[in-house]
Amino acid sequence: MAVxxxxxxxxxxxxxKGRLKTATRGxxxxxxxxxxxxxxxxxxxxxxxxxxxxxxxxxxxxxxxxMLAKAVSSPTDIEEAIAVPGKxxxxxxxxxxxxxxxxxxxxxxxxxKGETFPYGFASVTGELDxxxxxxxxxxxxLIELAxxxxxxxxxxxxxxxxxxxxNALEFVMIPEFKxxxxxxxxxxxxxxxxxxxxxxKVKSMIENRK
Numbered sequence: 001m002a003v004x005x006x007x008x009x010x011x012x013x014x015x016x017k018g019r020l021k022t023a024t025r026g027x028x029x030x031x032x033x034x035x036x037x038x039x040x041x042x043x044x045x046x047x048x049x050x051x052x053x054x055x056x057x058x059x060x061x062x063x064x065x066x067m068l069a070k071a072v073s074s075p076t077d078i079e080e081a082i083a084v085p086g087k088x089x090x091x092x093x094x095x096x097x098x099x100x101x102x103x104x105x106x107x108x109x110x111x112x113k114g115e116t117f118p119y120g121f122a123s124v125t126g127e128l129d130x131x132x133x134x135x136x137x138x139x140x141x142l143i144e145l146a147x148x149x150x151x152x153x154x155x156x157x158x159x160x161x162x163x164x165x166x167n168a169l170e171f172v173m174i175p176e177f178k179x180x181x182x183x184x185x186x187x188x189x190x191x192x193x194x195x196x197x198x199x200x201k202v203k204s205m206i207e208n209r210k
Contacts, residue, residue: 006180008184008187008188010188012184013181013188016177016180019177020174020178023169023173023174024174027166027170027174030162030166033100034162036099037162040155041152041155044148051144051145051148054141055141058134058138058141062131062135062138065131065134089139090109091143092106092107093105094106101155101158103151103155105147106144106147108139108140
């Protein structure tokens with residue numbers, strides 16, 4: 001490990017020991033943060049997988065109902081039935097903090113009044129009714145899936161950044177501080193021994209003169 005270019009003085013030694021202490025504490029905090037982020041990330045991944053399977057299964061069912069409705073109803077009747085939405089849904093967007101990462105948050109508000117089926121039941125079949133009803137129930141799950149997937153992506157990026165910081169401290173900065181402290185300590189010890197030998201020689205010369 002390379003030694004930083006510094007003056008081998010006691011002041012520099014004290015300064016480096018302080019920086020080493022700070023870096024060691026920072027490394028521990030970042031490592032703990034990384035472990036907690038990974039724990040939360042894995043929980044979100046499981047939730048994302050469960051949601052995706054649920055949504056894909058529901059979409060498959062909706063598509064089957066819609067294809068059946070197209071088979072037994074005329075295209076004109078279906079187009080007229082779904083041309084005008086019966087209910088409006090508000091989606092409130094915001095953000096929340098997950099391990100110092102601002103991730104999106106969505107809230108579906110379906111409290112507005114309206115008809116779920118804004119058409120006459122005589123013109124279409126029950127398959128289309130089921131299709132529209134299932135899609136209305138599926139919307140909150142779709143929004144939640146989008147929120148969870150985006151959160152997973154943002155957490156994955158932050159985990160990677162945090163991992164690079166931890167590695168930089170663990171394998172570069174902390175070893176460099178330790179090597180530099182060892183180098184300065186060795187130089188100071190050499191200087192102290194040299195001073196001791198010099199004093200002993202001076203003392204010997206003074207005694208010889210006497």
